[in-house]
Amino acid sequence: MFYRKNLPGWERAMRAIGGVAMIAYGLFGMPGTTGGYLVAGAGAVAIATRFFGFCPMCAMVGRRLPSP
Structure with missing residues (x-):
């Protein structure tokens, strides 16, 4: 099952740092x-x-990335 990405690049980097x-x-x-x-x-x-x-959780509140 594939999901549409809803996290921008800067937030993905911050999640990696915060997760570690x-x-x-x-x-x-x-x-x-x-x-x-x-x-x-x-x-x-x-x-x-x-x-x-x-x-x-972001998907539940309707957050989406802008279409390219």
């Missing part, structure tokens, strides 16, 4: 805690949305 930071903080800043694993999981989701260029 969230994973690092979750695993090293809060080691062995449930909250740490939740933060790391949220970081993994941010990186996944960056990779695919599609955010389901």
